[in-house]
Amino acid sequence: DSGVTQTPKHLITATGQRVTLRCSPRSGDLSVYWYQQSLDQGLQFLIQYYNGEERAKGNILERFSAQQFPDLHSELNLSSLELGDSALYFCASSVPRLTGSSYNEQFFGPGTRLTVL
Amino acid sequence: SQQGEEDPQALSIQEGENATMNCSYKTSINNLQWYRQNSGRGLVHLILIRSNEREKHSGRLRVTLDTSKKSSSLLITASRAADTASYFCATDANSGGSNYKLTFGKGTLLTVNP
Numbered sequence: 001d002s003g004v005t006q007t008p009k010h011l012i013t014a015t016g017q018r019v020t021l022r023c024s025p026r027s028g029d030l031s032v033y034w035y036q037q038s039l040d041q042g043l044q045f046l047i048q049y050y051n052g053e054e055r056a057k058g059n060i061l062e063r064f065s066a067q068q069f070p071d072l073h074s075e076l077n078l079s080s081l082e083l084g085d086s087a088l089y090f091c092a093s094s095v096p097r098l099t100g101s102s103y104n105e106q107f108f109g110p111g112t113r114l115t116v117l
Numbered sequence: 118s119q120q121g122e123e124d125p126q127a128l129s130i131q132e133g134e135n136a137t138m139n140c141s142y143k144t145s146i147n148n149l150q151w152y153r154q155n156s157g158r159g160l161v162h163l164i165l166i167r168s169n170e171r172e173k174h175s176g177r178l179r180v181t182l183d184t185s186k187k188s189s190s191l192l193i194t195a196s197r198a199a200d201t202a203s204y205f206c207a208t209d210a211n212s213g214g215s216n217y218k219l220t221f222g223k224g225t226l227l228t229v230n231p
Contacts, residue, residue: 002159033218042223043205056218090159105150106219108159
């Protein structure tokens with residue numbers, strides 16, 4: 001158990017819909033990362049938040065957005081869903097609050113499996 | 118685009134044999150990490166090697182890094198059926214601050230047959 005939690009575990013929805021994925025980082029971690037994993041694209045970095053602010057952006061579509069709240073949990077919003085958005089979405093966290101270490105081991109949650117029908 | 122590219126894409130060995138996976142990357146890095154993923158589950162950090170290190174050991178794992186060739190290898194010795202998983206390399210090329218983005222390769226699927 002990494003200490004990172006994600007909900008829901010599974011999500012089945014229809015094209016055109018909007019969903020919200022939730023992530024709670026390890027206690028004390030300041031950074032949250034979102035990744036998308038699909039068979040054809042592999043593990044793609046989407047976006048990173050650090051202590052509530054966006055820090056890095058990867059291959060995130062404009063239909064997707066994320067935020068990190070004051071309690072450090074994060075949500076990834078996916079809208080106007082398409083069949084190709086079906087994937088595993090992982091959240092990871094790193095950087096303990098107390099040490100502020102630059103050591104970048106990331107701790108991954110169990111993922112949310114999104115199926116768009 | 119993927120920074121790291123693992124080779125081979127798939128590897129099948131017998132229990133007790135050693136497994137070697139390679140990773141190549143394109144830009145200068147601060148460190149390189151290896152992660153493991155069991156089917157459909159989250160990734161688990163295995164080992165990190167910094168750009169000024171050449172070799173690192175952790176239990177049955179041995180990682181090497183050749184920055185001149187921009188490549189790394191992960192050796193798992195005396196493999197077990199429980200080592201069956203996908204293995205990913207991830208590179209950290211960040212310039213500092215609070216940007217800790219990692220770039221992952223596509224992974225090597227290791228199957229260890231009992």
